Amino acid sequence: xxxxxxxxxxxxxxxxxxxxxxxxxxxxxxxxxxxxxxxxxxxxxxxxxxxxxxxxxxxxxxxxxxxxxxxxxxxxxxxxxxxxxxxxxxxxxxxxxxxxxxxxxxxxxxxxxxxxxxxxxxxxxxxxxxxxxxxxxxxxxxxxxxxxxxxxxxxxxxxxxxxxxxxxxxxxxxxxxxxxxxxxxxxxxxxxxxxxxxxxxxxxxxxxxxxxxxxxxxxxxxxxxxxxxxxxxxxxxxxxx
Amino acid sequence: xxxxxxxxxxxxxxxxxxxxxxxxxxxxxxxxxxxxxxxxxxxxxxxxxxxxxxxxxxxxxxxxxxxxxxxxxxxxxxxxxxxxxxxxxxxxxxxxxxxxxxxxxxxxxxxxxxx
Numbered sequence: 001x002x003x004x005x006x007x008x009x010x011x012x013x014x015x016x017x018x019x020x021x022x023x024x025x026x027x028x029x030x031x032x033x034x035x036x037x038x039x040x041x042x043x044x045x046x047x048x049x050x051x052x053x054x055x056x057x058x059x060x061x062x063x064x065x066x067x068x069x070x071x072x073x074x075x076x077x078x079x080x081x082x083x084x085x086x087x088x089x090x091x092x093x094x095x096x097x098x099x100x101x102x103x104x105x106x107x108x109x110x111x112x113x114x115x116x117x118x119x120x121x122x123x124x125x126x127x128x129x130x131x132x133x134x135x136x137x138x139x140x141x142x143x144x145x146x147x148x149x150x151x152x153x154x155x156x157x158x159x160x161x162x163x164x165x166x167x168x169x170x171x172x173x174x175x176x177x178x179x180x181x182x183x184x185x186x187x188x189x190x191x192x193x194x195x196x197x198x199x200x201x202x203x204x205x206x207x208x209x210x211x212x213x214x215x216x217x218x219x220x221x222x223x224x225x226x227x228x229x230x231x232x233x234x235x236x237x238x239x240x241x
Numbered sequence: 242x243x244x245x246x247x248x249x250x251x252x253x254x255x256x257x258x259x260x261x262x263x264x265x266x267x268x269x270x271x272x273x274x275x276x277x278x279x280x281x282x283x284x285x286x287x288x289x290x291x292x293x294x295x296x297x298x299x300x301x302x303x304x305x306x307x308x309x310x311x312x313x314x315x316x317x318x319x320x321x322x323x324x325x326x327x328x329x330x331x332x333x334x335x336x337x338x339x340x341x342x343x344x345x346x347x348x349x350x351x352x353x354x355x356x
Binding site for chain 2: 071102
């Protein structure tokens with residue numbers, strides 16, 4: 001068993017709010033520099049820079065999870081990760097069909113760039129990726145699970161877009177795989193008042209929008225081997241912390 | 242009805258004064274930013290309890306006449322500073338969304354009747 005430093009919430013240049021520096025090649029370089037063994041690529045409502053990052057990561061011993069940060073119709077942010085390219089593409093199609101269409105304004109929101117391994121621009125996402133999708137939390141959890149992926153509500157205690165702020169309560173009948181919390185100063189007090197979170201695996205990630213933020217927060221995952229199933233099992237671990 | 246007149250008639254508190262002469266086209270009450278981006282109209286007054294900095298980008302994008310924060314809620318100082326830079330009217334009411342929207346609706350209806 002080995003311990004891997006994992007930062008599962010990183011944006012690339014595809015997310016409008018991320019720095020133009022956040023190309024797959026620079027992300028991998030930075031992740032390597034910081035000793036991260038596992039990273040998650042989670043752009044807003046899109047997976048189009050995931051595969052290129054995963055392939056680059058493989059050359060540098062960094063396991064890259066194919067992920068996304070979904071903005072549900074309740075405007076709750078949820079991270080989702082997929083076991084392989086096929087399931088990721090399936091979810092990409094699903095998201096594209098469900099997202100509210102609104103043209104991006106690069107001056108107001110930023111660029112949404114799809115890149116290759118050499119930082120060549122392959123295209124730009126025309127629709128604003130930070131819009132919400134038609135589907136709600138319950139539906140996307142079901143969809144991701146159908147694809148054998150995992151869902152982790154993002155920064156649940158943060159306003160805006162944290163589950164607790166958007167919904168007011170933790171849904172008790174939805175089967176999340178883990179919970180991402182945000183390190184506010186009062187987080188421990190807050191947690192002690194949320195009995196529903198007691199058994200969940202609580203993780204913290206960087207939510208990096210620029211290179212410096214990568215690895216700012218990370219988790220230690222103890223794995224026998226480095227693959228999606230093992231990572232998912234470890235993240236889904238309940239009870240003992 | 243201008244923003245200035247709205248402030249007086251609805252007894253609003255102004256925390257960021259920009260162009261008060263804008264003629265208000267109507268109102269939009271929503272706390273979901275995507276919804277406002279998708280549906281609000283230019284020169285609408287946006288009524289909301291969301292005070293995070295993203296509201297400014299939305300107001301700017303949609304060319305809203307201003308934002309009314311309800312229930313006495315106010316954004317952080319840095320958000321107000323940014324609104325000053327960007328020229329966005331920020332207003333506050335102690336009333337609830339329902340009450341202030343209702344009052345504004347009635348006010349606008351009277352104005353439209355008299356046209």
